[in-house]
Amino acid sequence: MKSPVHLNALRAFEASARHQSFAKAAAELHVTPAAVGQLVRGLEEWLGMPLFVRNAGGRTRLVATGDALRALPEIRAGFDRLSAGLERLQEGAAGGVLTVTVSPAFATKWLLPRFERFQAACPDTDVRLEIHARPMDFAAQRVDIGVRYGAGAWPGLVADKLMDEEMYPVCAPALLHQEPPLRTPGDLGRVALIHDLSMDGHADFPTWETWLRQAGATGVAAARGLKINNSAAVLQAAIEGRGVALARSVMARDDLAAGRILRLFPEIGGTRALAYYAVYRPESASQPRLAAFRDWLLQEAALQHAGARRR
Template structure:
């Protein structure tokens, strides 16, 4: 079967069936209705069977024949597979640009302080960061790989665990020096609330941590509410209150002494984690595998 010769005719037939007219198909395919009609007639001649009937109502529209209607799902699935194959081919042969999606906070607190090591190891790969709080469609936005925070399940994506994390309160050294103890701090200072975690139903938040610590009766005082985890930590550094830190985000700030941990012996494991995510059909792309392996090595 010389199917490739009739690919344009198949496209014309499928579009005409969706629009129920040659004119609608012509507008989509950027050709004339006469050209669409000719392509469909060529396909009908090759198949030896009509694909459409004209409606008998006043409105002129195409009615797909019974045999053609049965074939349409397979034809559409075939076009979907062709598009996917072309996307993969384009990605495999694209330039050395790697598009990575991460949250703004993960970018500033974990990835950017380390990215120089990747660039030194792979100077021919240019990293393009797409920072967003919301999950975005990898195909639509041209994303190669990303890091997401959650339970590890995102439709259409392979997820490999990158980092677990713990939760604990932190404050500036000056604030701790002023009050002397975590109990006094909690009684007198505002709690900083991370609104970016509101979309994660499993995240314990301040109420979960206080209950875990045995202070569930403590009033959760109103304070600053911020929709960026990095900004929450910055507010704590500036002495505006106590932050419920996530160990992955706060590691470097603890190391430099910009923040101090208020409960060294009390940790609440987070039910959520960081995952490296990518489309399974892109798993063998060299630039993707290099970055994925580098992320896993950095986390280890």
């Protein structure tokens, strides 16, 4: 038997089946539709069987045959393996870039203020920081490592816990000492509440209603106030005296240490929230740049935990 057909023919077949169109496959592969059609026909000739039902019932879209549909998952898995192999070859290349994804709030309030320490520890590692509010597809978008907030389970990713988190009320110093002062949780009925909607819809993410119930506060309208879908902006609103925010402890740490905000009612305790995890694909775990960044994240998280315990 002759050697297998060129990979370009398999790519043309896979793209044509996915798009159900030679023209759309051609646009993706940056060739002409005629070239795609020729590659597919060559593959069909080599196999001795059709891969698409053409002009059936006046269809304008390509329809893959049953045999073709059954083969597609294996072909796509093969391309994924090839991509992973190429990434392995690039791991040791000089000047390689580590792609890191985090949320906007985590970047602003935690990662960027500490990033200089990573650069000092690993001066030869260049980092491309992808800041997105929604989780990225690590394989499709070639992400090496990221930090996610949640319960610790994401399909296809290893998750190493960095930090637990709790939530508690904070406000600007001037607001705390206004007249009459905020002495008990029930006094929160006199000020605007600032709500963090960054995890809106997640059942395990605490809300003002959760905290007020824990504090035993009655007569406070938990749903009213200012609602913001970014945790960094929630803290900024509190710093500016817009009201009392239910803050995430990891995000609020530096602002508390600097005195820009104060924690209210610390004797009540915080409400346990979700946690932060370093996440990456298992096949990338041995990549030296990734391992160095993951270890640095774990070290910084341990330092923060130790500092919190000393206080």
